[in-house]
Amino acid sequence: MKNLVDLSIGQRLWIASGGLFLILAAAGASIYDAQRRSDRVQARMVDEVRPLSDAARVLENNLLYVDIAARTWLMSPEDGQIDAFEDRVDMATATLAKFEALPMDEQSKAQFDELRPLAERFLREAAELGSTADGSDASIERQESSATSIRERALAVVHDFADLQRGRFDAAQLELAQARDLVARTFVGAGLLAMLSFLGFAWLMLRSIRTPVVGLLKAAGDLRQGKWKSALALHTDDDDRARTARDELVQLSAAVGAAAWALERREQRLQADGRIAAASGRSLKKDKLAELVLRGVVEHSKAQLGIVYMVDEAAEELQPIASQASSTPGSLPLQVGIPGQAVRERRTVLVNDIPTDTHFRIDFGFNEAAPRAIAAIPVISHDRLMAVIIVASLRPLDDELIGFFEASARQLGNGLQNALAFERIQSLLDEVRERKDEIQAQNEELLAQTEEIQAQNEELQAQNEEIQAQNEEIQTQTEELQAQQAEIRESNDNLREHADRLSAQNTSLEEYSAKLREQREMLAEADRRKNDFLGLLAHELRNPLAPITSSLFILGRAAPGSESAVQALDVIARQTTHLTRLVEDLLDITRISEGKIRIQREDIDLLDVVQSCVEDSRLAVQAAELSLDVDVPDGQILIDGDRVRIAQILGNLIGNAIKFTDDGGRITLSVRAEPDASHVEVTVADNGIGIEPNLLPNLFHPFMQGSLSGLRPNGGLGLGLSLVKSLVELHGGTVTAFSDGQGRGSRFVLRLPVKSISTGTVAPVASSDGPLRILVIDDNVDAGTMLAHVLRLQDHVVEVCTSASDGLGRATAEPPDVVLCDIGLPGSMDGHEVARRLRENSRLDRTYLVAVTGYASPDDRKAATDAGFDEHIAKPVTLERLHEVFAEIPRRERQKVVRIARDSGSAADGSFD
Missing domain, CATH: 3.30.565.10 (Histidine kinase-like ATPase, C-terminal domain)
Known part of the structure; x- marks a missing residue:
């Protein structure tokens, strides 16, 4: 189950969620940019093009009214007509001034610069036309012709200006339609891309988990049937990499493989120990016993050579009594070489990593090779050094094999002790038989020499005393034989104890196998619940996405402020709250399982x-x-x-x-x-x-x-x-x-x-129950503006500052009731420093400081409290959370709120006075 990317399941989920979030963020940014473009075009139409068109129409009407008033004055030169003419001139002049104050592009400005002197000249010509009422017909006709010519020129420029604005209006409408079409196409493309990305991430996640889980299930099934091959295939020689892997399934596979490998090694070791124990009690001959034990040692360790040397202290030599994969070697001096070191130090001597240029070779019959490792194990029984086992291998010998060699040496020591005891018993019995034969011969001689018995009483007495001494010696030897028999019985008891230990180990193995089966069942249950949870999570996340998508579609087409738009916003708010709660529950469970959640x-x-x-x-x-x-x-x-x-x-x-x-x-x-x-x-x-x-x-x-x-x-x-x-x-x-x-x-x-x-009635906590004066300090202009807009809808008076210095200055000049301050402010002064400086001002003792930030860990909350904040709110801020915070503000004397009604009469705003 090789995994090219070493990631935990949690990390894969985070990466998939992050990728999907980046795609959605990029799509949202594109939609937002297109919407901003549409808003700019619409704002230009409303704030620039339409006012200019209206101003041109009003100016045209005023000029015509002035011309009519001048001709009326000319036909009826009365005070009332003169006053009406002057009113029309004043209206035209005021209209011209307002016209000039409107924002214009360069082309419109150029036409207005051409229009203004013509309009002013026409007003002068119209005044002169009205004042010639008492003049001659020729002067009246001449003045009327001049005024008419100037009026026509001014009106022509006005018409050109109006045509220009109509062209700009049509171009803006076309650009607005293109922008809205871009928003729709971007939204559809983003939805398709997000859906395809989600399906791709989900497929990769399920594939990366299902493959190793199938391997584990197969290994578990084979283990239940007593098959080791599939479980051993999970074992890896690189234990450090498996332990440090982040993928939990890689760790689990390595653990199952290591357990199977350890069980197999333990089973092989138990079988080898059983063979050695059986071999040590199979024969009472030293060479046969040594050969059987050495064969079991070599076969289990897969060594290439093995020799057993018997210690001959009298000759100070090591005599070979058994060998494997080698011709019969000769005797060795007692204190020479690796065997001699093991004899001197009475401990196992191990030499690993032998250089390949050593003169010692292992003969395979068709080739020779230098050994990589040699071990000499002393055979000690009852504190007596009896023999030395030599094992040579073409691969290094590990600690487990050394432990096996030493256990085999103890078994061989017990067997050799029994064999030597048996030989000594046989020797004593032979000596007893010889003595008996001698006594029998002496008795026969005594019977044959009956006549000489009485003559040789003294000699016979001496012989009797000698016989008595020999009998005492035989008695002593008999007692020694009994002691040796007791030692043999003790050895047999040790063998029985070893058999009992083997039985206990078998019981432990059965219990361990039962635990493995239980763990397998737990893994299967965890996998089932994991699959159910992933399906349910996908369902729960998909449920709110559908109404959000539909609501966004409605918002893209419904008029702002309409009933459909309001309903769509309500749906998005409810479903976003539902998504937030799902994510918060998942985060809380993760924090609790990792022990990171803290109780304040x-x-x-x-x-x-x-x-x-x-x-x-x-x-x-x-x-x-x-x-x-x-x-x-x-x-x-x-x-x-x-x-x-x-x-x-x-x-x-x-x-x-x-x-x-x-x-x-x-x-x-x-x-x-x-x-x-x-x-x-x-x-x-x-x-x-x-x-x-x-x-x-x-x-x-x-x-x-x-x-x-x-x-x-x-x-x-x-x-x-x-x-x-x-x-x-x-x-x-x-x-x-x-x-x-x-x-x-x-x-x-x-x-x-x-x-x-x-007991008794507890006084209710005082809360703020009127409009508050609130100062928002946030370098994110959009975030601060929208938060202020929401608070103003709740009848609070809000002002927004985008820098720490501006916020300090505004709060110092007019202390607010509440300061909502971001922590991550640009420049040398962050939100913590703002809070400390506000707390140093005695005029702001009654001001409630609230930290509004995306840093929401317990350490971040403590840092905010230490800096002087009264409350800490994590972004995104909800209106319900703000109401909870405002409810905790102690009742205090509110500063006077001044509300200034706007001209439209549809909204009211406030500021700090």
Whole structure:
């Protein structure tokens, strides 16, 4: 199962998710760029082209009105007509001034520069025409002709200007249509590319996992049938690479191969030990015994040469008594060479990595080769050095083989001890028989010399004394034989103990095989649950993507602010929140499994947290057409815990009850302190679909939803209850599930340790209940602007600064109620430094500082607190989280909010005054 890319399963998931995210980000950037282009074109049409066209039309009308007023004055020179003419001139002059103030491109500016002097000249000519009412007809006609000529020239320029703006408007409309078409094509292409990339990543992931898993399953099946070949094929000589591999399947394969290899080696060793033990008791002849033991040693170690030397201390020589793969060698001096070193030091002597140019050779019959390793093992029994075993091999000898050689030497020592004892017994018996024969001969001689017995009493007495001494010596020898027999019995007992140990080792092997089968079953179960989870995860991620895609399609075609656009935005917001919760659950499970999650402990009122969770769940309960009954005692129950995590636990339990209770059902939440006031129990019960008894023991396991998916279509990923159990245990508590079966509801009991309980009514926490003066400091202009827009929709007064210095200056000049400050600001001053400087200003003591940042680890939260921030919010910021933070702001005297109504009357804005 060679893997060209050494990556763990988690790393592959991250890489696939990252690739898909980059593709989506690139597509989003393209769509955003095309949309910006469309917005710019539309803004140019609205803010530049249309005002210029309107201004040209108004100016044309004013010029005509001035001409009419001048002719009316000429025909009826009265004060009223003069005043009407002057009003028309003032209106035309004002229109011309407004016209000049509008933004223009170079071509429009050039035409306006041509139009303005003509219009001003026409106004002068019209005034002169009206003032010639008392003049001659010739002067009136001449002045009228001049005014008419100037008017026609001015109107011609106005018409040219209007035509230019109409052309610009048509070009902008064409460019806008092209931009919108580009947005649509980019969106469709991005969707297809994202879908193909997702399918490719999924196929590669499944292929990289399925191939090694199939190999493992085959090896496990063969092991169950007693076959070792497929499991041994998983073994690798590079153990360090296998242990340091990041791929969990590579590590598992190497572990299974190493276990199979170790079991095979252990089985071979046990068989070899059994053969050696059997050989050591098969013969009482030294040479035959040594030959049998040496044969077993050479065969198991796969050595090329073996010799057994017997120690002859009297001759100070080593006498060969057995050899394998070698002609009979000669005797060696006792203190010479490797065998002599083993004799002197009474320990095993091992020489590895022998140079190839050594004069010593191993004869194969057709060729010779220098050995790579030689080992000399002393044979010691009862602290007596009896022999030396020499083993030579063409490959290095490892520690396991040396241990086997030494164990074989001990077996050979016991056998040689028995053989020597047997030889000594035989020698003693021969000596006894010889003595007996001598005594018999002496008796016969005594009988033959009966006549001489009495004559030789003294000599016979002496002989009798000698015989008595010999009898005593025989008695002593007999006692020695009995002692040797006791030693033989002790050796036999040792052999029986060794056999018992072999039996115990066989039992251990059977137990280890049972454990391997159990691990195989666990791996199969983990693989099944993994496959179920991947399918469920794909389903849960695909569900929100479909409505998001449809909503984006609607937003691309619906008019901004229309009912369809608003509904599409609501759908995107809900589905994005759902995706965020799925990712947060996965991240929490990962942090808990890796031991990286931390609990920010503090003294919190459990009843306050319960009330907050009930309020947060109220809309979901009403939407599901359920009823929620809350039964909590009066007073205060203080626990040492993390407020956010406790709220997450209760929210998951309430959400679980909502999810699995049909319309019209009832949910009950109760809080009860135990009689000894050491713990408190929070119970969340429902009358929903219930839980079958066989599912209760594994209900809190991760991805357990895979087994429950058939019961409820909206079961989620099966992480909620696992998160609840892990977070409760981190708080030193327990959570238990109860149910009478399917269709009979369920009950979850949360038990937490208590610090103190007080009775009576607890004063509610004061919260901010009016519009706040908020300063947003963020170098991301879009992020700061959108956040300010959202807050203004909640009637707050918001100002945005894009640098640390501007934010400090604005906050110092007009202290706000709340400062929402980013941490990663450009320049030499980051968000932490901004907080420290704000805290140094006594005018800002009542200002609530909130860190808004993408750095959300416990160390980042601690750094923000140390810098002076009152609260820390991780991006992306939600309106619900801001409401929670604002609710925690102590009630204080609010600074006066000044609202300035805009001309349109459709919106109001505020600023710090």
